[in-house]
Amino acid sequence: MRALLQRCLESSVSIMDENEKEYKLKEKIENGFVILLGVCDEDTDEDINKLVDKISKLRVFEDENNKMNLDIYSVNADILLISQFTLYAD
Template identity: 55%
Template sequence: MRAVIQRVSQASVTINNETVGAIEQGFMVLLGIHEEDTLEDVAYLVRKITKLRVFEDSEGKMNLDISAVNGAILSISQFTLHADTKKGNRPSFIKAGRPEMAIPLYDAFNQALQSEGLLVATGEFGANMQIALINDGPVTIIIDSKEK
Protein backbone atom coordinates (compact mmCIF):
# COMPACT_ATOMS: atom_id res chain seq x y z
CA MET A 1 0.00 0.00 0.00
CA ARG A 2 1.41 3.34 -1.02
CA ALA A 3 0.36 6.76 0.27
CA VAL A 4 1.31 10.20 -0.97
CA ILE A 5 0.59 12.58 1.90
CA GLN A 6 0.44 16.31 1.34
CA ARG A 7 0.11 18.77 4.19
CA VAL A 8 -2.63 21.16 3.10
CA SER A 9 -4.34 24.30 4.31
CA GLN A 10 -7.39 23.16 2.34
CA ALA A 11 -8.37 20.47 -0.16
CA SER A 12 -11.48 19.30 -1.98
CA VAL A 13 -12.65 16.65 -4.40
CA THR A 14 -15.25 17.22 -7.10
CA ILE A 15 -17.14 14.61 -9.14
CA ASN A 16 -19.45 15.68 -11.99
CA ASN A 17 -19.20 19.34 -10.93
CA GLU A 18 -20.30 18.52 -7.36
CA THR A 19 -17.95 18.86 -4.38
CA VAL A 20 -18.22 15.54 -2.54
CA GLY A 21 -15.49 16.09 0.05
CA ALA A 22 -13.59 19.05 1.47
CA ILE A 23 -11.29 19.77 4.39
CA GLU A 24 -9.39 22.68 5.85
CA GLN A 25 -5.99 22.11 7.53
CA GLY A 26 -4.72 18.54 7.44
CA PHE A 27 -3.59 15.94 4.94
CA MET A 28 -4.66 15.12 1.42
CA VAL A 29 -3.81 11.42 1.06
CA LEU A 30 -3.59 9.66 -2.29
CA LEU A 31 -3.84 5.94 -1.51
CA GLY A 32 -2.68 3.26 -3.93
CA ILE A 33 -3.64 -0.32 -3.07
CA HIS A 34 -1.44 -3.14 -4.37
CA GLU A 35 -2.83 -6.56 -5.26
CA GLU A 36 -0.97 -8.13 -2.30
CA ASP A 37 -2.05 -5.61 0.36
CA THR A 38 -3.88 -6.70 3.51
CA LEU A 39 -5.33 -5.20 6.67
CA GLU A 40 -1.78 -5.24 8.09
CA ASP A 41 -0.83 -2.67 5.45
CA VAL A 42 -3.85 -0.57 6.42
CA ALA A 43 -2.86 -0.64 10.11
CA TYR A 44 0.75 0.27 9.30
CA LEU A 45 -0.19 3.27 7.15
CA VAL A 46 -2.81 4.54 9.58
CA ARG A 47 -0.28 4.37 12.42
CA LYS A 48 2.38 6.20 10.37
CA ILE A 49 0.01 8.87 9.03
CA THR A 50 -1.64 9.67 12.36
CA LYS A 51 1.73 9.96 14.14
CA LEU A 52 3.51 11.89 11.37
CA ARG A 53 4.88 15.06 12.98
CA VAL A 54 4.95 17.60 10.15
CA PHE A 55 2.87 20.46 11.58
CA GLU A 56 4.66 23.40 13.14
CA ASP A 57 4.76 23.99 16.89
CA SER A 58 4.91 27.42 18.57
CA GLU A 59 8.63 27.64 17.72
CA GLY A 60 8.06 26.97 14.01
CA LYS A 61 9.47 23.42 14.12
CA MET A 62 7.70 20.50 12.46
CA ASN A 63 6.88 18.75 15.70
CA LEU A 64 3.10 18.23 15.86
CA ASP A 65 0.93 15.44 14.48
CA ILE A 66 -2.44 15.90 12.78
CA SER A 67 -4.47 15.45 15.97
CA ALA A 68 -2.50 18.18 17.75
CA VAL A 69 -3.65 20.71 15.15
CA ASN A 70 -7.24 19.38 14.88
CA GLY A 71 -6.52 18.48 11.27
CA ALA A 72 -8.67 16.47 8.88
CA ILE A 73 -7.90 14.08 6.03
CA LEU A 74 -9.09 14.04 2.44
CA SER A 75 -8.59 10.43 1.33
CA ILE A 76 -8.49 9.67 -2.39
CA SER A 77 -8.05 6.20 -3.90
CA GLN A 78 -5.50 6.24 -6.71
CA PHE A 79 -4.56 3.00 -8.43
CA THR A 80 -2.04 4.82 -10.64
CA LEU A 81 0.38 4.96 -7.70
CA HIS A 82 1.21 1.35 -8.60
CA ALA A 83 2.00 2.09 -12.24
CA ASP A 84 4.83 0.07 -13.75
CA THR A 85 6.77 2.25 -16.18
CA LYS A 86 9.77 -0.01 -16.80
CA LYS A 87 8.81 -0.97 -20.35
CA GLY A 88 7.68 1.40 -23.06
CA ASN A 89 5.75 4.61 -22.58
CA ARG A 90 2.35 3.29 -21.58
CA PRO A 91 2.17 2.46 -17.84
CA SER A 92 0.95 -0.94 -16.73
CA PHE A 93 -1.41 -1.09 -13.77
CA ILE A 94 -1.50 -4.88 -13.48
CA LYS A 95 -0.18 -4.84 -9.87
CA ALA A 96 -2.86 -2.42 -8.63
CA GLY A 97 -5.53 -4.05 -6.49
CA ARG A 98 -8.72 -5.06 -8.31
CA PRO A 99 -11.86 -3.28 -7.04
CA GLU A 100 -13.26 -6.38 -5.30
CA MET A 101 -10.26 -6.45 -2.92
CA ALA A 102 -9.20 -2.79 -3.01
CA ILE A 103 -12.54 -1.20 -2.10
CA PRO A 104 -12.82 -3.04 1.26
CA LEU A 105 -9.21 -2.05 2.08
CA TYR A 106 -9.84 1.57 1.12
CA ASP A 107 -12.95 1.58 3.32
CA ALA A 108 -11.00 -0.04 6.19
CA PHE A 109 -8.28 2.61 5.83
CA ASN A 110 -10.81 5.45 6.09
CA GLN A 111 -12.66 3.83 9.00
CA ALA A 112 -9.39 3.28 10.87
CA LEU A 113 -8.49 6.96 10.46
CA GLN A 114 -11.94 7.91 11.76
CA SER A 115 -11.50 5.59 14.74
CA GLU A 116 -8.42 7.67 15.62
CA GLY A 117 -10.76 10.64 16.03
CA LEU A 118 -10.04 12.28 12.68
CA LEU A 119 -12.53 13.86 10.33
CA VAL A 120 -12.14 12.00 7.01
CA ALA A 121 -13.59 13.21 3.71
CA THR A 122 -13.34 10.94 0.67
CA GLY A 123 -13.69 10.81 -3.03
CA GLU A 124 -15.40 7.91 -4.80
CA PHE A 125 -13.44 4.77 -5.65
CA GLY A 126 -13.02 4.46 -9.43
CA ALA A 127 -14.65 7.80 -10.24
CA ASN A 128 -13.15 10.52 -12.42
CA MET A 129 -12.31 13.10 -9.74
CA GLN A 130 -10.96 16.61 -9.78
CA ILE A 131 -8.78 17.42 -6.78
CA ALA A 132 -8.05 20.96 -5.62
CA LEU A 133 -5.59 21.67 -2.84
CA ILE A 134 -3.29 24.21 -1.34
CA ASN A 135 -0.12 22.35 -0.40
CA ASP A 136 1.17 23.96 2.79
CA GLY A 137 4.94 24.21 2.89
CA PRO A 138 5.04 22.44 0.51
CA VAL A 139 5.24 19.25 2.53
CA THR A 140 4.81 15.98 0.63
CA ILE A 141 5.69 12.60 2.15
CA ILE A 142 5.50 9.17 0.49
CA ILE A 143 5.03 6.07 2.64
CA ASP A 144 5.00 2.53 1.25
CA SER A 145 3.91 -0.26 3.59
CA LYS A 146 6.24 -2.68 1.79
CA GLU A 147 9.27 -0.52 2.67
CA LYS A 148 9.15 -0.85 6.46
Protein backbone atom coordinates in the same frame (compact mmCIF):
# COMPACT_ATOMS: atom_id res chain seq x y z
CA MET B 1 -0.10 -0.34 -0.58
CA ARG B 2 1.18 2.99 -1.83
CA ALA B 3 0.32 6.39 -0.45
CA LEU B 4 1.23 9.87 -1.56
CA LEU B 5 0.72 12.37 1.22
CA GLN B 6 0.65 16.16 1.08
CA ARG B 7 0.04 18.61 3.88
CA CYS B 8 -2.50 21.29 2.96
CA LEU B 9 -4.09 24.43 4.32
CA GLU B 10 -7.27 23.58 2.44
CA SER B 11 -8.28 21.13 -0.26
CA SER B 12 -11.32 19.79 -2.04
CA VAL B 13 -12.32 17.09 -4.48
CA SER B 14 -15.04 17.40 -7.10
CA ILE B 15 -16.66 14.64 -9.14
CA MET B 16 -18.22 14.89 -12.59
CA ASP B 17 -22.00 14.61 -12.49
CA GLU B 18 -22.71 12.70 -15.71
CA ASN B 19 -26.35 13.79 -15.82
CA GLU B 20 -25.65 17.49 -15.51
CA LYS B 21 -22.23 17.43 -17.24
CA GLU B 22 -20.63 19.53 -14.53
CA TYR B 23 -18.36 19.03 -11.54
CA LYS B 24 -19.94 18.82 -8.11
CA LEU B 25 -18.05 19.38 -4.87
CA LYS B 26 -17.76 16.02 -3.10
CA GLU B 27 -15.64 16.89 -0.07
CA LYS B 28 -13.66 19.81 1.33
CA ILE B 29 -11.20 20.07 4.22
CA GLU B 30 -9.22 22.76 5.96
CA ASN B 31 -5.77 22.21 7.49
CA GLY B 32 -4.63 18.59 7.19
CA PHE B 33 -3.45 15.90 4.78
CA VAL B 34 -4.48 14.99 1.27
CA ILE B 35 -3.69 11.30 0.84
CA LEU B 36 -3.75 9.56 -2.53
CA LEU B 37 -3.99 5.85 -1.72
CA GLY B 38 -3.33 2.92 -4.02
CA VAL B 39 -4.31 -0.53 -2.78
CA CYS B 40 -3.51 -3.87 -4.41
CA ASP B 41 -4.68 -7.47 -3.95
CA GLU B 42 -1.70 -8.42 -1.79
CA ASP B 43 -2.27 -5.71 0.83
CA THR B 44 -3.25 -6.94 4.28
CA ASP B 45 -4.85 -5.51 7.40
CA GLU B 46 -1.34 -5.36 8.84
CA ASP B 47 -0.26 -3.11 5.94
CA ILE B 48 -3.21 -0.81 6.56
CA ASN B 49 -2.51 -0.61 10.29
CA LYS B 50 1.17 0.09 9.68
CA LEU B 51 0.37 2.92 7.25
CA VAL B 52 -2.21 4.49 9.57
CA ASP B 53 0.24 4.31 12.47
CA LYS B 54 3.02 5.88 10.41
CA ILE B 55 0.88 8.73 9.05
CA SER B 56 -0.68 9.50 12.43
CA LYS B 57 2.77 9.90 14.01
CA LEU B 58 4.22 12.23 11.38
CA ARG B 59 5.22 15.42 13.16
CA VAL B 60 4.85 17.89 10.32
CA PHE B 61 2.61 20.54 11.88
CA GLU B 62 4.08 23.60 13.55
CA ASP B 63 4.05 24.15 17.30
CA GLU B 64 3.97 27.51 19.11
CA ASN B 65 7.68 27.99 18.26
CA ASN B 66 7.08 27.42 14.52
CA LYS B 67 8.90 24.08 14.69
CA MET B 68 7.44 21.08 12.90
CA ASN B 69 6.78 19.16 16.06
CA LEU B 70 3.07 18.24 16.14
CA ASP B 71 1.15 15.32 14.67
CA ILE B 72 -2.27 15.43 13.01
CA TYR B 73 -4.11 14.67 16.27
CA SER B 74 -2.37 17.50 18.14
CA VAL B 75 -3.67 20.11 15.71
CA ASN B 76 -7.08 18.47 15.17
CA ALA B 77 -6.47 18.43 11.41
CA ASP B 78 -8.49 16.72 8.68
CA ILE B 79 -7.70 14.02 6.12
CA LEU B 80 -8.97 13.96 2.55
CA LEU B 81 -8.41 10.37 1.39
CA ILE B 82 -8.66 9.71 -2.35
CA SER B 83 -8.44 6.32 -4.03
CA GLN B 84 -5.70 6.41 -6.66
CA PHE B 85 -5.13 3.07 -8.39
CA THR B 86 -2.72 4.68 -10.87
CA LEU B 87 -0.04 4.69 -8.15
CA TYR B 88 0.50 1.07 -9.26
CA ALA B 89 0.73 1.88 -12.98
CA ASP B 90 3.87 0.98 -14.94
